Amino acid sequence: MAKPLPPRPFTLRAAVVLWLVIAVLLLIAAGTFITSSAVQDGDRAGFIGLGALFGALAVLQLLLLVPLRRGRRSARELLSTIGIIAGVPIVVRGTPGLSLVAGAMLVAVLLMWLPQSSDYFQLTQPKARKRLRLPGSR
Numbered sequence: 001m002a003k004p005l006p007p008r009p010f011t012l013r014a015a016v017v018l019w020l021v022i023a024v025l026l027l028i029a030a031g032t033f034i035t036s037s038a039v040q041d042g043d044r045a046g047f048i049g050l051g052a053l054f055g056a057l058a059v060l061q062l063l064l065l066v067p068l069r070r071g072r073r074s075a076r077e078l079l080s081t082i083g084i085i086a087g088v089p090i091v092v093r094g095t096p097g098l099s100l101v102a103g104a105m106l107v108a109v110l111l112m113w114l115p116q117s118s119d120y121f122q123l124t125q126p127k128a129r130k131r132l133r134l135p136g137s138r
Contacts, residue, residue: 005071006123015111016069018104019079023061025101030055057086068112071124076112083109 008016033051037044061082067075083105090102111117 006120008069009116009120011111011114012068012117012120015108015117016065018108018111019061019065019068022101022104022108023058023065025104026054026058026061029098029101030058057082071121073121073125073127076117076121080109080112 030051030053033047033054037047037051040047061079064075064079068079087102087105087109090098091106093099095102
């Protein structure tokens with residue numbers, strides 16, 4: 001029988017809710033871009049590409065929420081990678097509607113790496129502590 005999970009800290013619960021909201025907003029943005037492609041003549045491929053990209057990101061985020069809630073380090077690392085790679089360029093560029101979503105991504109990443117969340121991941125998937133070795137010693 002599997003050992004019951006310890007209670008999730010507030011920081012991780014907030015990160016899960018924030019990722020869920022972000023995924024829904026990305027799905028809405030994806031739908032908007034794809035619908036806009038139907039009325040645009042010139043940039044149709046660009047709108048379809050952005051819609052597909054945002055849709056894929058949203059689905060990936062939704063799929064990673066279950067392992068994140070179970071305390072899987074891999075889910076935290078993948079969501080962090082997505083948040084940083086997608087969030088930083090959008091925030092730096094200052095795209096009006098998407099900057100809010102990108103900022104929320106970066107906040108969610110921060111919440112997942114705060115000490116309370118890290119302690120939870122240490123309880124659910126203990127990581128062996130590395131011992132410091134001096135060069136030349138066994």
